[in-house]
Amino acid sequence: MTRARRTLAATVTLAVASTMLTGCFEEPSPHDALRDFLVGWQSEDYELAAGRTDGDVATVRKALADAKLELDAASFRFKVTGVSTTGAESKATFHAEVDLGENNPLWEYDGMLPLHLVGGAWKVRWSPSVLHPQLKEGQRFAVDTEPNARQPVVDRARDALQSDRDLYVAGVYPAKLGDQAERVVAQLSEVTGYAQDRLLSRVRSSPPDKFVQLVTFGRSRYEAVKPKLDAIAGIEVDRQPQPVSPDPPRQIVGMVSALTPETEQKLGGPQRAGDSVGTSGLQQAYQDYLTGSTETKVVTLDLKTGEQVAELKRWAGRQNVPVETTIDRATQAAAEQAVAGTPSSALVAVQRDTGEILAVGTKNLHQERDALAGKFPAGTAFSIVAADALLKKGVSPKQRLACPQERTVGGAKFVQVGQAAGVTTSASFQENFAKGCVTALASLARRVTADDLIKSAQAFGVGQPWRLPLKSFSGSRLKLDSDADKAKAIAGQNVQVSPLGMALVAAAVASGTWRPPVLVTNPKAPDPAAEPTPAIQPAPVPVDPEVRATLQTMMRAGAASTPAQGGKGRVYGITATAADQQTWFVGWQGDVAIAVLAKNHDAGAVAGDFFAALGNSS
Structure with missing residues (x-):
């Protein structure tokens, strides 16, 4: 308040x-x-x-x-x-x-x-x-404060995901000001925009021999106002290193800035001058944990000596703590390397057995808004989910399906890009799944009901209400009122998903259980008032063992026909097409499941570079 x-x-x-x-x-x-x-x-x-x-x-x-x-x-x-x-x-x-x-x-x-x-x-x-x-006579009240230094956001090995950067805190020693406190504070208020009465009250309420932190500056702002600060007799500046410069994944870790009059008024939390403020990512989501609150004491002081006579009350304040994430540095480095040479791409890697997010790498896309929370056409990447429903209905991976250039299902037209006009090929369901033949996959719409597809989508987390401390998107809920709608869903044309959501789909096939994503392991919730009750998450959902075994075989075949062959061990997955020149790779190698979304680039090649880089780092 x-x-x-x-x-x-x-x-x-x-x-x-x-x-x-x-x-x-x-x-x-x-x-x-x-x-x-x-x-x-x-x-x-x-x-x-x-x-x-x-x-x-x-x-x-x-x-x-x-x-x-x-x-x-x-x-x-x-x-x-x-x-x-x-x-x-x-x-x-x-x-x-x-x-x-x-x-x-x-x-x-x-x-x-x-x-x-x-x-x-x-x-x-x-x-x-x-x-x-x-x-007693000859004494006065004072409020003595001790702000806690900002805590870091850390990776799964508890190493900080940011480095120190200098912030500059302007303040005063009240005893040195004498009767000049009002003048000094008025000049500081004019330079900084902080309310003069608030600055003055902090000075007057503090022990006279203690440095009173009044205004915090980042480097660029400090350099801009330094000449004006230097001209105010009585103002001293303390350079304080704080963990505020983010390491990859930078947009997930988030940015930090110095406290300003605007942010102080907006936040209304435990922040004081000298604090830093998270402005994005986890730094913003967990601001109150990372800053904690200031230790405050009400004391009495001797008017002549300024020394403390008695402590009347102390508030320790909530202890600030690091934010512990699931990010793995080696995996993150491999993701950064894999997307670096692309025009535009996003790669999300998760631990297949836990749903823990290991890495988020992007090029010309935002790590939170696009990789975690983006709403992109699923394209034939959604055929993994559709295949779960189809296999449960008895469709054999060996069933022969025609793959013409065009096909109409329930009035909806489907076109297989790259297929010559008038040419119709025939291949197994598994082969058409591997190469993402839209017309062949759409032809299976009448083999499943709308409820079948919806249940499989829910089992793989699509449209489920999972929770992360950052924005995320689990996928759109299916609305299937006709054969055309079902055909579009199998081809992923009326389904939106995020790279994170599809990485979890791959993890489910790899591990045998779909699990909701995890990014932060401690604290359990961004809001201190909500702890220790964790956010409610959807329950894990097991994949039918027989269906899973068949899906793994089909995805192994899918990976064999793509460039995603880097690293150590077998790669499983499919490369799929979507709208706007976007391609997907959804799959896994070992215990790392990934989804890659690339524009005007081969997502399978990005996946191969990632697995190769990850293999070389181990």
């Missing part, structure tokens, strides 16, 4: 508190003085509050105002818990709630107000202990 919202809440509460206090104190007694003092203090009517004490009005007024500044408090709220009177002496106890702002918890404490009769009128007996039982 932001400071502004919390202040509004406190104002609303004030009206309730005033009514409560007035209702409680109807009889002539010390109650009127008690009510006016607490309501005046709470509403910042310090003149009213000071007038109800036996102290010097100006001194009390300043003490109350200073307490708010020293605590950088958004609001005070009070509740009277007891009143006792003996003759000309009275004592009231109260419970205080102080909103320290900056999204810290409320500081709650119990206090005591002594009252006595002065010239026939009840007065609060003034001393600093009225503000807090442990505050």
